[in-house]
Amino acid sequence: MNFMRQFVALTFNFSFKEELMSIMDTLKEEGIQGKYYDLDNLHMTLAFFGETDRQDEIMEIIHSIPFPEITITLNRIGHFKKIYWVGIKDNPVLDEYVNTLRKALKAHDIPFDDKPFYPHITILRKAEEGDRTLQEVSTKDIKVELLQAHYLEEGLKYLPYNEQSLIAKINKIYQQKGHVTIAIDGRCGSGKTTLANKLKAYFDCHIFHMDDFYLQEYQRTQERYNEPGGNVDRERFKKEVLEPLKEHHDVLYRPFDCSTMSISEGTLYSYKPINIIEGSYSCHPELIDAYDLSIFVDIDESLRLKRIEKRNGKEALDMFIKKWIPLEEKYFSSFDIQNHCDFYFNAGR
Structure with a gap:
């Protein structure tokens, strides 16, 4: 080493x-x-x-x-x-x-x-x-x-020690199974996408985003929103992403386009043995069995609000506080997501 x-x-x-x-x-x-x-x-x-x-x-x-x-x-x-x-x-x-x-x-x-x-x-x-x-x-x-210091294909990268242990675990699973599917769940603004991109710099892999699977118009009912974790189209995500990965098949990746309220034609992703699923709701009980490794990324509340406002603006922050954050918290608490994940990171510590 x-x-x-x-x-x-x-x-x-x-x-x-x-x-x-x-x-x-x-x-x-x-x-x-x-x-x-x-x-x-x-x-x-x-x-x-x-x-x-x-x-x-x-x-x-x-x-x-x-x-x-x-x-x-x-x-x-x-x-x-x-x-x-x-x-x-x-x-x-x-x-x-x-x-x-x-x-x-x-x-x-x-x-x-x-x-x-x-x-x-x-x-x-x-x-x-x-x-x-x-x-x-x-x-x-x-x-x-x-x-x-890690010397990667695109150059020198400095990685925190806790991320090094994560990389070692991914390598171990890959050596044992020949493939790894990783889920990164956690609170909005905590750095889930940032962590996914860091791992992508280290591994030859695809990243799939839960945010690309918003509910279709017919799914947007009060009954659906009342479900813990009900505000993403996990059924389509499972069928179009997780099931092909399980069979080592290519993935036709079709993000939901909010501007047209429709599913895009998509892009064909050739199969790779290492894949990262990034986003809140990725560790929903209906999806969790598809992963070899799961990560929960946390963040202190004050820092989360500052990041969301900087990233999305003041008006969007109000929507997060009134709608999206409560829906997330209901999902986390209902299924005890944090304690079911293999790794825990806190963006503010």
Whole structure:
């Protein structure tokens, strides 16, 4: 097993990483060339281990130290040799957290690079030099994670430790059975699609979305909406996606088009042995037996509402609060979905 390049780091929400991408775009427009970081790889290193096989101990230390409420504010671009980085405003709370973390690592005799902590986010390597100031951008949506470098077909990816265990499990099932069907269920705004896309970067697979199977017009009755999990066309999804996959057949994928209130002609997906079913209601009791592995993605309520408003707008947020979220919660509680899944992730922790 390759333990190369493992480290504890802060990771950020999508909107904050988009701000970092905008900074990189500005550098590109100025003609500065080099190896720019991918959005998914942006992070702030707190402690670097290199090679280690003590991930479980490190995770226990991370969980034992409460992570304080911290606001990270970007305020400048700097460089060291041929590396560009984004700096932050002085943050005594973060400095104290890192000091506590590193003391705990030392107390457990876990070796790491003990250079002084200078908080920064690397955005570009192998580049020209030049410092700049920035219009300040802040975020409180931060997580502490143990990351590991993976060299995939499309390049380097940093994956959290809990996602590494998921990848190992998928590989194990695939080696045993020769095929894997994975369901990713969970609350709206929690990052189900993001997780599916991360797995797709690692595996040669298809992703099928439950959101493409809205109820057809004749199904939209009050009786149907009263059913826990009744507001998706699970019958059509089972017939057109899950049953062909079970027989190792191609899938004619026909999303529901809300603009015309009809089913599209669709696209033929050639069979692949690894497939991901993404979306709320994917683990409905009528569907769950089709999966080899199931995942529940959770999110704290305040963060969920912020993400939905940013993604869908204020008017849509009201609809989520009044209609879609209550329908989801009824489904989750009626079938105890979270406790029936093999893996649990929380987007806010």
